[in-house]
Structures are given as C-alpha cells and as structure tokens.
Amino acid sequence: MNERSGGCGEPCCGKPAQGGDSIACPLCGQPGEIVHGTTVRRLLKPGIAVTRDRYLICRTPACAAVYFHPKGGVFKQEDVLVPVYFKAGAEPVYACYCAQVTKAQVVAAVAKTGATRWATVIREITGAVPKCRCEETNPLGKCCSGNAYAVAIAGSSAKPVPAVKSRDPLHGLTLETILNHMLKLHGWEGLFNRIPIRCFQYDPSIKSSLVFLRSNPWAREKLENWYVCEVPKPKKTL
Numbered sequence: 001m002n003e004r005s006g007g008c009g010e011p012c013c014g015k016p017a018q019g020g021d022s023i024a025c026p027l028c029g030q031p032g033e034i035v036h037g038t039t040v041r042r043l044l045k046p047g048i049a050v051t052r053d054r055y056l057i058c059r060t061p062a063c064a065a066v067y068f069h070p071k072g073g074v075f076k077q078e079d080v081l082v083p084v085y086f087k088a089g090a091e092p093v094y095a096c097y098c099a100q101v102t103k104a105q106v107v108a109a110v111a112k113t114g115a116t117r118w119a120t121v122i123r124e125i126t127g128a129v130p131k132c133r134c135e136e137t138n139p140l141g142k143c144c145s146g147n148a149y150a151v152a153i154a155g156s157s158a159k160p161v162p163a164v165k166s167r168d169p170l171h172g173l174t175l176e177t178i179l180n181h182m183l184k185l186h187g188w189e190g191l192f193n194r195i196p197i198r199c200f201q202y203d204p205s206i207k208s209s210l211v212f213l214r215s216n217p218w219a220r221e222k223l224e225n226w227y228v229c230e231v232p233k234p235k236k237t238l
Contacts, residue, residue, distance in 0.1 A: 023056055023070045023214055028063035032056030034217065039141030040067050043081050054217040057140060061088045066139065070215050084139045085148045095152035096122060096144045097137035099130040106152035116158040118145040169228045175220065176210060178227045185230070195222050 025032050035057045041050045044067075052073075058065040066084055067075040077083070082097065083090040093103040099122055109124045110116060119129050134143045170178070182191060183206075192200035197219055199205075199212040213220040 025056070025058040025060065025063060025065050026068055026074060027065040028058060028060045030058065030060045030063070032058050032068060033140070035067065035139075035141045036135070039135055039139070040075070042136040043139055044075060044079055045081055048075070048079055059086060061086055063087075080139065082137070082139065085151065093152075094144075095149045096130070097139075097148065098133045098144060099126050101125050103148075103152040103155060106149065107156040110153065110156040110158050114158075116153050116156075118149060169231070170224055175213060175224075176206065178224060179206060179209060179213070182223065182227055182230075191223075194226060195219060 023032055024030060033056060035055050037050055037053045037055060040052075040055045044050060052069050052071075055067045055069050055073075057067055064076050065074050066077055066080050066087070077087055077090075083092060083094065085093045085095075085103070095101050095103045095106040096118075101122060105125050106121055109121045113120065113124055115121055115124070122129055132143065135141050138144050138148060140147055186194070188200055188204040192204075197212060197216075199209045213223060
C-alpha cells in the first residue's frame, strides 16, 4: 500500500511557500518565484557577488536564466553549483538536495517498497534521514519534499495522493488583490500612515503602488504581513 508522501518533518518544510505575484524573467518573459538572497549566495559559484536580499528564480525549463533581479543581474546554470532539477539538461536530477538523492533513485525505491513517504524512501536509499538543509542546498530555497522530491514521486509508479491544502495564508492571492483589500479598509492615508512610502502619498494609484511593491520586497512584505494580521482566521470545525 502506498503511504502519503507528506513533508520531511523539519521546520523549513512547514514554512509558507514564497511567491505570489512576481516579476517576469528578462530572458523568457515568464513570471519568477521569489528566493531569499541567502539561498542564492550559498548556491552561486565562489567569486560571484550577490548584493540583494531577495532574487527571483525562473521555472521555465528551456530558459537559460536561473536567478534574476528586477534591478538587473541574471545568473545562469553555469553560475550555480548544483544542477537545477527543473531546467532542461539537468544532470543529475536531484530529488533531495540535502542527501544528494536523485530522481532515478527515488523511482527505483518506490518501485521496490511501494512507499511514497519522504522519510521512508530516503531511508531506503541512504539508510538514514538527513538533516534538512534545503534553504542552502535546494535552488528554490525550500523543502525538497514539496518540490524536487514531489516531481520524482510523480515520475514513479506511485498512485496519486490527495492534494494537501496549503497552510500559507497568502496562497492563491495576488498582490493586487491584497492591495485593493487593504485600500478599501484603510484608504491611501491609512496605508501611508502604516507604511510610509511615496506611492501611497503622492498621486497614489494601484498601478504605481504595484510597481513599487514588486520592486521592493521589504515594502511588499510589510503589506502582506499587515494583511495576514487583519484578515479574520477561519474558525476550526469540530
């Protein structure tokens, strides 16, 4: 019987996924996904300067870009220390970067054991469950069990498991939706009083504010955190 795949159980696995609205990759035009600068610093080859706190990663398989920043700067696969599993030509294709376990190994382990649970499969391959270091080893900067490993499971003989509802309170929400909601509650003056940025004070508009917030992750984070604090939490059912 197949087991539910689940996460690795480490604290990083329970962190909400970064992202939401994002900025287009300068090479392919597809939206990127936010990755913390710490991850980028760890994974770029020595001597390559990383000056920003947050970057974006391009998920388009055929695109040469891996990391990029809205204010300039593109890093390609040849700049990264590990093969990015979702990029075309990645070799090997890692399912777990912490343990350096490949997709092929996972597929073989699932075929042998019938299990899909992360800890069970990794233990079958390596003999132990590795310490989670996904923020510094996985190019996405988040738990391998939810992305690289999930892709490996999808390519195995395992039966599909029910989708797990995201615990991220911002899941499925765009930045524009959040901004419109907070504007309706507080108006431009209220937004400026809480987050004193020029686009909330001088000739404010949704368009100009979105441009600024998308280019300044610190301001976006303040707005998103404020939104999370103010939106009523759904009541738990008994």
